[in-house]
Amino acid sequence: MASLITCPHCGVRPKEEFSIRGDASLVRPAPTASDEAWHDYVYVRANPRGRTLEHWQHVAGCRRFLVVERDTFTHEVHSVTDGAVFARENGR
Amino acid sequence: MIRDYYNRHALDEKLRGAPRPAGVNHLAIGHRQAVAMVLAHAGEEDTVQQVLSSATEFTVRFSAPGEWLVVSESDTSEGLQRRIDAFCAGRAYVVDQSEARVLFRLSGPSTHRILAKGVGLDLHPAAFATGASANALCGHIAVNLARTGDDTFELIAPRSFAESLFDDLMAMGREYDLTAAFAG
Known part of the structure; x- marks a missing residue:
């Protein structure tokens, strides 16, 4: 587990200050999408080895949702973005 | 048993004994300090930050983007709230946190x-x-x-x-x- 996360608002912080809130690469389907699409979105998760995008919330700090790109194999953290900025950049 | 929480400090029981001289x-x-939380309206974060940091009547503590804790040793909680309201002029929400x-x-x-x-x-x-x-x-x-x-x-x-x-x-x-x- 990556032990130090560089929060864009608070600086370098230990992982204990954060709470992992799941996969950030999923895109919410349209309300009229098929049951299968919704089932996949709500329940089906991959367990990847390598780079992943995750929502981390800085609960003991700025309480913002962050998108952390990290490697589940090497524990390396590649980037940390504010959730709102990430959503804007990806047109969500 | 009825306790009056409002007039009782949270650490009254811990510090009840005779005070030791400060080491x-x-x-x-x-x-007696007043504490208030200030949340800037969307889009007004920079203005509120400038206004707050220019004030000398209270100290401002960073909490999150667009969110600060304001501490005053001299104001009452109502007084601090009025003072911040006057400074921010409707650009921020102020919530009293003194108690x-x-x-x-x-x-x-x-x-x-x-x-x-x-x-x-x-x-x-x-x-x-x-x-x-x-x-x-x-x-x-x-x-x-x-x-x-x-x-x-x-x-x-x-x-x-x-x-x-x-x-x-x-x-x-x-x-x-x-x-x-x-x-x-």
Whole structure:
């Protein structure tokens, strides 16, 4: 587990200050999408080895949702973005 | 049993005994300060920050983007709220936190070593200078930590965690003969 996360608002912080809130690469389907699409979105998760995008919330700090790109194999953290900025950049 | 929480400090029971004289390393518990949380309206974050940081009547603690804790030693809670409202002129929400937060003031030559036992922040003056503030974990309790001097730190914690944080701080400072009392 990556032990130090560089929060864009608070600086370098230990992982204990954060709470992992799941996969950030999923895109919410349209309300009229098929049951299968919704089932996949709500329940089906991959367990990847390598780079992943995750929502981390800085609960003991700025309480913002962050998108952390990290490697589940090497524990390396590649980037940390504010959730709102990430959503804007990806047109969500 | 009916308790009047409003007129009772969260640490009254902890500090009930005869006060020990303040040692070199001392933990003073704020008794009369007013604390307010300021949340800037969307898009007004920079303006509110400029307005707040230009004020000299109170100190501003960073909490999150667009969110600050404002502390005043001289104002009443209502007075502080009015003062911030006048400064921000409708650009921010102000929520009084005076009864909801407890302020701990740590002072003495060993404070950074005491805090190092519970806070995962770099407290070297180059990284956390006088006037800096941040939300951080102290042990398992989320506090707002601010450096008010070379050897002085202030922690603002939720009232319901005050007793627990007090015990933690006293355990962290035991090796340095930390004493505690209400601020005069």
